[in-house]
Amino acid sequence: MATTGELRDPTATSDPLVAAITTRIPGIRILADPIDRESYRYDETAYLRAGLPRAIAFPTATAHVVELVRIAREFGVPIVPRGAGTGLSGGAAGIDGCLTIAFTAMDRIIEIDRENLVAVVQPGIINAQLKAAVAAEGLFYPPDPASYEMCSIGGNLGTNAGGLCCVKYGQTRDAVLSLEVVMADGSVIRTGGRNIKDVAGYSLTHLFVGSQGTLAITTEATLRLRPAPPPRSTMLAFFPTLESAGAAVAGIAAAGLSPVTLELMDRVTIEAVDDMNDLGLDRTAAAMLMVESDMPGAAAADELERAERACREAGATETVRAADAQEADWLRQARRAAHYALERKGDVRMEDVGVPRSRVPEMLRAIERIAAAHDVRIGTFGHAGDGNLHPDLIFERGDPQAEAKTDAVKKDLYQAALDLGGTVTGEHGIGAARRDWLEKQKGEDAVRVMRAIKAALDPDGILNPGRVI
Ligand SMILES: Cc1cc2nc3c(=O)[nH]c(=O)nc-3n(C[C@H](O)[C@H](O)[C@H](O)COP(=O)(O)OP(=O)(O)OC[C@H]3O[C@@H](n4cnc5c(N)ncnc54)[C@H](O)[C@@H]3O)c2cc1C
Numbered sequence: 284m285a286t287t288g289e290l291r292d293p294t295a296t297s298d299p300l301v302a303a304i305t306t307r308i309p310g311i312r313i314l315a316d317p318i319d320r321e322s323y324r325y326d327e328t329a330y331l332r333a334g335l336p337r338a339i340a341f342p343t344a345t346a347h348v349v350e351l352v353r354i355a356r357e358f359g360v361p362i363v364p365r366g367a368g369t370g371l372s373g374g375a376a377g378i379d380g381c382l383t384i385a386f387t388a389m390d391r392i393i394e395i396d397r398e399n400l401v402a403v404v405q406p407g408i409i410n411a412q413l414k415a416a417v418a419a420e421g422l423f424y425p426p427d428p429a430s431y432e433m434c435s436i437g438g439n440l441g442t443n444a445g446g447l448c449c450v451k452y453g454q455t456r457d458a459v460l461s462l463e464v465v466m467a468d469g470s471v472i473r474t475g476g477r478n479i480k481d482v483a484g485y486s487l488t489h490l491f492v493g494s495q496g497t498l499a500i501t502t503e504a505t506l507r508l509r510p511a512p513p514p515r516s517t518m519l520a521f522f523p524t525l526e527s528a529g530a531a532v533a534g535i536a537a538a539g540l541s542p543v544t545l546e547l548m549d550r551v552t553i554e555a556v557d558d559m560n561d562l563g564l565d566r567t568a569a570a571m572l573m574v575e576s577d578m579p580g581a582a583a584a585d586e587l588e589r590a591e592r593a594c595r596e597a598g599a600t601e602t603v604r605a606a607d608a609q610e611a612d613w614l615r616q617a618r619r620a621a622h623y624a625l626e627r628k629g630d631v632r633m634e635d636v637g638v639p640r641s642r643v644p645e646m647l648r649a650i651e652r653i654a655a656a657h658d659v660r661i662g663t664f665g666h667a668g669d670g671n672l673h674p675d676l677i678f679e680r681g682d683p684q685a686e687a688k689t690d691a692v693k694k695d696l697y698q699a700a701l702d703l704g705g706t707v708t709g710e711h712g713i714g715a716a717r718r719d720w721l722e723k724q725k726g727e728d729a730v731r732v733m734r735a736i737k738a739a740l741d742p743d744g745i746l747n748p749g750r751v752i
Pocket residue numbers: 326327363364365366367368369370371373374375386406427428429430433434435436437438439440441442443444445446447494495496497499500501502622623710711747
C-alpha cells in the first residue's frame with residue numbers, strides 16, 4: 284500500500300489536492316495511488332455503480348478534518364465520509380474525483396464516564412471493540428448491527444444503524460447524547476452534552492444521526508451506556524409456514540413481552556446457515572424465530588415461557604432452548620452470519636424493508652409472491668420484532684439478468700412495504716441505492732423540507748452529494 288512518502292503513481296504526486304493536504308496537514312496518511320484508491324470505490328454494495336475517489340485521507344484529529352474540509356472547498360471537491368465501508372446503501376462508496384475521509388485512524392475511546400453512564404469516542408472505533416471495552420467495566424452499549432465486529436460507530440451514527448436488540452433498546456439514535464461535528468464550512472459544533480434531559484433548541488443530534496454524511500461530519504460522539512444486563516437465555520421456535528412465524532411475532536408483541544432479540548429466518552436462510560455452521564436446525568421448517576431474554580433470573584424463564592406459548596398458539600411445531608451461554612452465542616453468531624451463509628449460494632443483494640409489526644405476516648407473504656412472480660430465489664431473515672426484514676435476492680454467479688431482475692424485484696418489494704404502511708429501508712439507509720423512493724415514501728413536502736435543510740447546512744453541496752436526497 285502506498286503512502287505519501289512512497290507513491291508509485293507519478294501523476295498522484297503531482298495532484299495539487301494531494302500536495303495541499305500533505306503540506307497543510309504534515310504527517311497525515313493519504314492514499315493517492317490508483318490501485319489503493321480502487322479499494323475505496325465500493326462499500327458492501329459492489330453491484331451499484333460507484334466512482335473512483337481522487338484521494339483518501341486518514342485524519343487522526345478533529346483539526347485535520349477541519350483542514351480537509353477547507354481544502355476540499357477550495358478545490359471544489361466533494362467529500363465522502365467513510366467508516367468501515369460495510370454499508371448496504373452505497374453511502375460510503377466513491378464519487379468520481381471525491382476526497383474520501385476515512386475514519387479508521389480516529390478510533391480512540393476518549394473516556395468511559397461511569398457516574399454519568401456515557402462513553403466518549405472517536406468515530407472510527409469498531410462497534411464490537413466499544414462493546415468489549417465497556418463490558419470490561421460492567422457496562423453495556425446496546426446497538427448491535429449484525430456486522431458489529433466490522434462496522435464503526437461513525438458509520439452506525441451515519442446510518443442510524445439497527446441490529447438484533449433494537450426491539451428492546453432502540454436504534455443507534457436512541458443511544459446518542461451528543462456529537463461533535465465538522466460542518467461544510469469548516470466550523471466545529473457540539474450538539475449536546477452528558478445531560479439525559481436537554482430540550483434547549485432543535486435536536487441537532489437527532490438530525491445528524493442517519494444523515495449519511497450529507498449534513499455534517501462526525502468527529503466525536505457521546506454515547507449512552509447501561510448497566511450490563513444478565514447473560515441471555517435463548518429459544519428457537521420452528522414454524523410450518525412463514526405466516527405462522529409472522530403471527531407469532533405479532534402474538535409476542537400483543538402479549539406485552541419485550542424480548543431482547545426477536546429474529547426470523549426463512550427456510551432458504553435456515554438451510555444456508557445450517558450448511559455453513561452445521562447446527563442441526565430443522566431444515567423442513569418454513570421459518571424459525573430466535574427469541575432471547577436478558578431479564579434477571581426467573582424473569583427470563585418466565586418471559587421465554589410466555590413467548591413459547593405465543594409461538595405454539597401461532598402454530599410452532601418445535602421449540603428448543605440453548606443449553607448454555609456458549610450455545611446461545613453460537614446460535615446468535617449463526618444468525619449474524621446469515622447474509623454470508625446465503626452468499627455461499629450465489630451472488631446476493633440484500634434488501635431492507637420494514638412494516639408495522641402486526642403486518643409482518645402480510646409482508647412475508649408479499650415477498651413469497653414477488654419471488655415467484657419474478658422467478659428469483661429469495662432468502663429472508665431479519666429483525667422481525669421491529670418489523671424489519673432483509674429479503675436477500677440470490678442469483679447464479681454471473682447471471683446476466685441479475686441487474687434487471689433486481690430492479691424489478693426491488694420495485695415490487697418497496698411498493699408492497701409502502702402499501703402496508705412500511706418503509707423502503709429500516710436501517711441501511713437511502714444512500715445512493717434507494718433515492719428514487721424517498722419522495723414516494725415521505726411525500727413531496729417532506730422531501731422539500733429535507734432539501735431546505737441540506738441547502739442551509741451545505742449550500743455548495745460538497746458533503747456526500749447525490750446521497751439520500
Ligand atoms: C453482513 C452484514 C450485516 C449487517 N447487519 C446490519 C444490521 O443488523 N443493522 C444495520 O443497521 N446495518 C447492518 N449492516 C450494514 C452496515 O454494517 C451498517 O450500515 C453500519 O452502520 C455501517 O458502518 P460502517 O462503519 O461500515 O460505515 P460506512 O459504510 O463506511 O458508512 C456508512 C454511512 O455513514 C457515513 N459515515 C461514516 N462515517 C461518518 C462520519 N464520521 N461522519 C459522517 N458520516 C459518516 C458514510 O458517509 C455512509 O453514508 C450490515 C452489513 C453487513 C455487510
